[in-house]
Amino acid sequence: MTVLASSLDTAGAEYAARRAAMLDKLAGLDAEHAKAVAGGGEKYVARHRARGKLLARERVELLLDPDTPFLELSPLAGWGSDSPAYTVGASLVTGIGVVSGVECLITANDPTVRGGASNPWTLKKAFRAHEISLANRLPSIHLVESGGADLPSQKEIFIPGGALFKFLTRSSAAGIPTVAVVFGNSTAGGAYVPGMSDHVIMVKERAKVFLGGPPLVKMATGEESDDESLGGADMHARTSGLADYHAVDEPDALHTARRVVARLDWRKAHPDPPPAAPPAYPEDELLGVVPGDLKVPFDPREVIARVVDGSDFDEFKPLYGTSLATGWARLHGYPVGILANARGVLFSAESQKAAQFIQLANQRDIPLVFLHNTTGYMVGKDYEQGGIIKHGAQMINAVSNSRVPHLSVLMGASYGAGHYGMCGRAYDPRFLFAWPSAKSAVMGPQQLAGVLSIVARASAEAKGTPYDEDGDAALRAMVEQQIEAESLPVFLSGRLYDDGVIDPRDTRTVLGICLSAIHTAPYAGVHDGYGVFRL
Template identity: 65%
Template sequence: MPTLRSELDVTGDEYLTNRTHNLGMLKLLEEQLSEARAGGGEAYMRRHRERGRLTCRERIDLLVDPGSAFLELSPLAAWGTDFKVGASVVTGIGVVHGVECLLIANDGTVKGGTSNPYTWKKMLRALHIARLNRLPVINLVESGGADLPTQADLFVPAGQLFRDLTQLSAMGIPTVALVFGNSTAGGAYVPGMCDYNVMIDQQSKVFLGGPPLVKMATGEVSTDEELGGARMHSTVSGLSDYLATDERDAIRLGRQIVKSWNWTKLGPRPKPVVDPLYDPAELLGIASADLRVPFSPQEVLARLLDGSEFEEYKPEYGTSLITGWGTLHGYPVGILANARGVIFSEEAEKATEFIQKSNQVDTPLIFLQNTTGYIVGKSFEQGGIIKDGAKMINAVANSAVPHITVIMGASYGAGNYGMCGRAYDPRFLFAWPNSRTAVMGPQQLAGVLSIVGREAAAAAGKEFDEDRDRERTAVIEAQIEKESHAFYMSGKVYDDGIIDPADTRTVLGICLSAVHNNVVEGRRGYGVFRM
């Protein structure tokens, strides 16, 4: 397989400018991640520990295999809202007794682990990842139920959590609940729906209604232990399968449960891993600080692929989209990477063929987005850009091999769709901190609205107010700049996390290993393609 040769000048002004900008973005990202890791804040963390409790992240650290990686998902959920960054729950992929599992851990230091609308978005996304990739689920439960003031935005969709847990079980994907504290009201159904339950003596409490609610509803007076204590559920109701003496014992039992499964992956095993010829840390100087300036996908791939080897497909045709095959952490992959932003008919046709060929040989696809969308203009419309773009989107939508998407720069317009954005259900989607996602760039969007307003005034025979237009343009540009920001999009759980470009190879390796828990098989037939 041909080897990519880097021409990157790590002493050049462009490289140094990009690197400085991206290091600044990573500093801002770390500040937000630190806030998420801080949970409910120092006072609530201290109170939690004074009660003899481990934090949710400490529980995860003890649960996963020593020295193994934990890929946290959606850590910026609820960013930019009134809720705590992280949405009072930690989700991610960790290895337990050699088995890759999807972990969901309530943060009891944030409003007692109550769930707000973003908590549910984050947990449901995690369960969807578990379903697609056949990952066992371990719930580390400490939930006060719904955040009642926001119940109107969460009550109806929240029921999907219980449906998903039962469907995972029906698919032969094990689910486990380790109950570390209260699991109240709707939260009580998490252990109720899981295949395995571990509860802690004198600590776990699982009930639909606590003593105050029961007294109000029925007049009955009961204690916490009588209604939902761990020992009661272990000896009377039968809800609990294992009675732990303390938190560490519960984690030990959880690991023992996973060990008993004799879990095997269904996908092919990876080949021996070969490091790239070039340092992945150099991606910080490759990713453009100015999204209007394109950068070379080949330079990116030289730092991602095993041995920096890449077999390019149709290298002389549709050159603003790079396609080809390589290996990443031992797994064969197909690559689609934007080179110069705009997608023309040639690129759309090339992508369509490449996706079909990758499906024929059961090869997962990695989409590296940096696109301003499909080309517009009279000659391109007459040339069939709509039907050619439709072929590409058809191919993406109906492709059955695993897709993993990384937004490296711009993700605008239908280019987001054609390059497998969130709406096209990639197994995983991550973004670099310099990235932006929107219908179009701020200046373009504001300019379009200005033109529309000018034409409307002319049609009505009215004078166009230039001063008001300038004010409106500035407001719109500021709005789109804010709403397209990587943190804003991640806060809405439109991606699975913002990652350091230097970590991209590692993150993709973890994801590829995870997807191979399931069968990796392509589609042999497609729908109608417009010619």
């Protein structure tokens, strides 16, 4: 039998302490998510509603098929930004949802935040959404109400911002449908979103699409004009032809968008699998798996047992390279290969095992799931002499050149080159999520502070000067505090180094949505004619 047996003591004090710590982290995460949902705050939400308009997430909800999930992406974008003008969420909602039976990438401007104007974080978030749409061939629907660039930050927006139009045109050229629904202002650069979309819907007496509004036209040409004649929905439906559909109100516009998607006759490259058996253990128990101190190892099989179908896991090389668990499973019916850090450190055996396993997955066209809890590759004289660099390089080479889709979840530590070998953000996983317990940096705070201290002490010794022990203690404390803050998932998610910080209990659902999205596009592993090297 390959059903995993669990040794997690859910009645023990240690489990209870871990669970309580995770729930505390989740409460903090909920508070940060609430800031994104609040948008521009009560004043601007009330003003928006007084105009008879729906909020961004309400528009998304009406667009989606009833009782279907919406996987919101990068909800904490812009968290910790230096500018108070850039709210959490970056004035944009993005995510994956089902519209008329079709999985779509959805974006929605939040007009309660500076009129939906784009700031640098908005761009980063929008770019990431377009990358996901292109990589997975997901039709994209853009719910538009934006005043264009946030002018005080134009120096950071104007030049890179043009890539938004590039993404739209490349999607269309690749045969991936793009739909724009315009609810209000879509000015200047924002006018090119409907201008470059395949299908355009505008709301009567609400949508305003023009390169330059009446004030700019007056300044540039001296011409007197008004919003409606210059860029209103009626004009674009009757005169310019930019609007394909003229909706009477917002619900009608969203209904029309659903009909447009229904008429796409969109087909996935891979059929959906049959219904799958749930895990043999409750997903709720994932709250008590990760220790509060990430130096304490935990068995990732406890996670796998609560995520994969039937808790059924065929482990590959279970007696070799035991700090890395590798094996085959199904998740919501989709076959996957899993690489999960078991004791943090990656040695030569683990690196070679991973490289071989990745080759096997490519030979069989099976997507890979990476579950992170690693402090990096092992250091020390014996390990250097044993070839840890070249063996780690084999693993990173395999990850870099693998062509099957990758999904990554940061559960605990994800430090140093181990983050790279386990398919961190720089290695283009299709999706990457983090648990609230995760931390990621070049190394742990204490190790990094200690390295700086050793270097400073050696420098003082070389110069023959006395070493300031009090200054060293203060420096170490400051560095540890800084690195700890910069390693936290909300900080990293704010910079879009992941696609969101998720509740561990939602891991199976989130991965299932991602796997379904991945199978919209065709993919194949590396088939180079050499077969699998036994590294």
